[in-house]
Amino acid sequence: MSKISIVIPILNEEVFIGKLIEHLHANSSAKHISEIIVVDGGSLDNSKNIVSQFKNTILLNSKKGRAKQMNFGAKHATGNILYFLHADSFPPKHFDELIINEVKKGHKAGCFRMQFDSNHWWLKLASWLTKFSWRACRGGDQSQFIIKSLFDEIGGFNERYIIYEDNILINELYARKQFIVINKKLKSSARMYKKHGVWKLQYHYWSIYIKKLLGADANELYNYYKKHIC
Numbered sequence: 456m457s458k459i460s461i462v463i464p465i466l467n468e469e470v471f472i473g474k475l476i477e478h479l480h481a482n483s484s485a486k487h488i489s490e491i492i493v494v495d496g497g498s499l500d501n502s503k504n505i506v507s508q509f510k511n512t513i514l515l516n517s518k519k520g521r522a523k524q525m526n527f528g529a530k531h532a533t534g535n536i537l538y539f540l541h542a543d544s545f546p547p548k549h550f551d552e553l554i555i556n557e558v559k560k561g562h563k564a565g566c567f568r569m570q571f572d573s574n575h576w577w578l579k580l581a582s583w584l585t586k587f588s589w590r591a592c593r594g595g596d597q598s599q600f601i602i603k604s605l606f607d608e609i610g611g612f613n614e615r616y617i618i619y620e621d622n623i624l625i626n627e628l629y630a631r632k633q634f635i636v637i638n639k640k641l642k643s644s645a646r647m648y649k650k651h652g653v654w655k656l657q658y659h660y661w662s663i664y665i666k667k668l669l670g671a672d673a674n675e676l677y678n679y680y681k682k683h684i685c
Contacts, residue, residue, distance in 0.1 A: 457555045458489040459600075460532030461540060464517075464524035465493055468542040469501040471644070476509050478545050485511075487551035489534035494524040521595075522612035522620035529603070529611060537606055539599040539621075543644035544569075546598060553637050554600045564601040564628045565635035566593065573645035575653055588636050590629050591664075595621030596643045605633065615673040618680045619663065651684065659683045 461479060465472055472493065479491060491512045495503055496519035506514045517527040525539050536558060540546065546567060547553070557565060568585040571578040584592045599621065609627050612620045628634045648656050662683075663676055671679075 457487070457536055457558055458534035459487055459536045459538050459551055459554060460489045460529075460534035460603075461491045461538045462525055462528035462532065463491070463493045463540050463542055464496065464521045464528070465498060465502055465506075465542050466496045466519065467498045467500045467502060469498075469505055471542045472502055473505040473508075475540075475542055475545060476506070476512060482546065482548045483551040484549075487555060489532065492528040492531055494528040496520065496524050520614065520617055522614045522616055525620075526611040526614065529606060532603065535603050537601050537603050539595075539601075541596055541598070541643070543646065544596055544598055545642045547639040547641060550639075550641075553639055557600075557635055557637060558602060562635040563605045563633045564599070565637060566597040566599055567637045567639055567641040569594075569597045570640040570642050571645040571648075572642055573648065575645070575648070577653055577657070578645055578648060582640075586636065586638060588634070590625070593622070593625045593629075593634075598641055599624070601628070613673075617673065617677040619667060619673075619676050622664075622667070647684075656684065 463475065476491060492515060493506045493512060494515045494517045496517055503514060506512060513531065515527060515531060517524045529537055536554060538554060570582045585597060609624065613623045616623055663679060666676060666679065
């Protein structure tokens, strides 16, 4: 029987993490979930205390960096399907069944389409575009499911990348023709757009994407992100 291990990397996520764990329990069946693994990268807020209040949730401490945290969580996973999820992204009802059904069809990896919690016209358009299978419409905020054997074969997330690690894995999956978009909406926070401004942040995201296409390495991408976004 297929079982899902949910892996959530966090760093100072006290606003979202408790709500997310409650949401996961309310919108899935316990028989499908091996465990929820929350991997903390050094939070200084109340995140870890909140996680520790939930039963059947494993809290791990890891070196900072989403790729490192997610790989560390995957090593402790007992399920044959890994589901990587950001702390501010809330998957649809019965997400577990939807993922397992796709795996049974032979789809070894994929994501959900996404909806931002914003009424800004650009973010509504960007959300709508995630229904298509185009590579340019993918990102970590849409979550990522992948069977564990394929994840191990690829070598997990590339830990050289402090940012863009989700896209590196997605690129590998597209190259292998192992990606499916489930036509159900995951709701993700637009907090970064609200903080920096929609057009300013979108410009910087596009710049990072183009820099990678032109051959920028992991350090160049991170330095740009640190200068303009972080």
